[in-house]
Amino acid sequence: EADIYQTPRYLVIGTGKKITLECSQTMGHDKMYWYQQDPGMELHLIHYSYGVNSTEKGDLSSESTVSRIRTEHFPLTLESARPSHTSQYLCASSGGGKAFFGQGTRLTVV
Amino acid sequence: AQSVTQPDIHITVSEGASLELRCNYSYGATPYLFWYVQSPGQGLQLLLKYFSGDTLVQGIKGFEAEFKRSQSSFNLRKPSVHWSDAAEYFCAVGARGNTPLVFGKGTRLSVIA
Numbered sequence: 001e002a003d004i005y006q007t008p009r010y011l012v013i014g015t016g017k018k019i020t021l022e023c024s025q026t027m028g029h030d031k032m033y034w035y036q037q038d039p040g041m042e043l044h045l046i047h048y049s050y051g052v053n054s055t056e057k058g059d060l061s062s063e064s065t066v067s068r069i070r071t072e073h074f075p076l077t078l079e080s081a082r083p084s085h086t087s088q089y090l091c092a093s094s095g096g097g098k099a100f101f102g103q104g105t106r107l108t109v110v
Numbered sequence: 111a112q113s114v115t116q117p118d119i120h121i122t123v124s125e126g127a128s129l130e131l132r133c134n135y136s137y138g139a140t141p142y143l144f145w146y147v148q149s150p151g152q153g154l155q156l157l158l159k160y161f162s163g164d165t166l167v168q169g170i171k172g173f174e175a176e177f178k179r180s181q182s183s184f185n186l187r188k189p190s191v192h193w194s195d196a197a198e199y200f201c202a203v204g205a206r207g208n209t210p211l212v213f214g215k216g217t218r219l220s221v222i223a
Contacts, residue, residue, distance in 0.1 A: 042200075094211075
């Protein structure tokens with residue numbers, strides 16, 4: 001089993017609220033990723049990090065931001081949530097040639 | 111730029127029948143190839159991967175995949191499908207070093223009795 005955790009699993013929040021999606025891994029991986037996935041659709045990379053204090057934007061433009069202050073922690077923040085942010089957000093880390101995924105956070109903005 | 115194509119959006123098979131999910135990739139260098147499975151409401155679980163060597167790779171849950179460089183394909187197979195195999199399957203391509211995985215759009219597998 002992979003040791004990567006995302007909280008919350010489900011979140012319903014009002015427009016304009018600030019939210020932070022948490023992602024933690026206990027495998028000591030330097031590389032971590034955030035993907036956005038709409039129902040039945042492909043995964044789009046929105047952010048990634050190759051280590052502490054390293055963050056990069058992915059292929060899909062996103063209004064979210066990330067930080068990497070500690071190796072094990074890679075939170076994603078939306079300063080002002082909008083209905084267009086409604087989606088599933090998957091966090092992953094990789095090491096030894098394998099990527100491990102968290103169970104995802106399903107976000108609904110009303 | 112690398113890309114992954116999964117031509118079949120949705121496949122339905124009978125329990126006990128064989129399965130093949132198609133994956134084609136476009137990549138400039140020697141690719142690392144992966145198949146992931148996602149059950150409803152869950153994250154992705156790695157089924158198998160190909161880095162080099164034997165082009166037929168075995169994975170978990172009785173799945174296997176064959177890398178065919180000439181066809182730029184990495185199709186996933188299972189000889190006998192179980193109802194619990196119903197899920198979304200994603201093919202992905204990556205490379206050694208600091209390159210995030212690129213995923214296909216996924217193929218949804220339904221299993222009927």
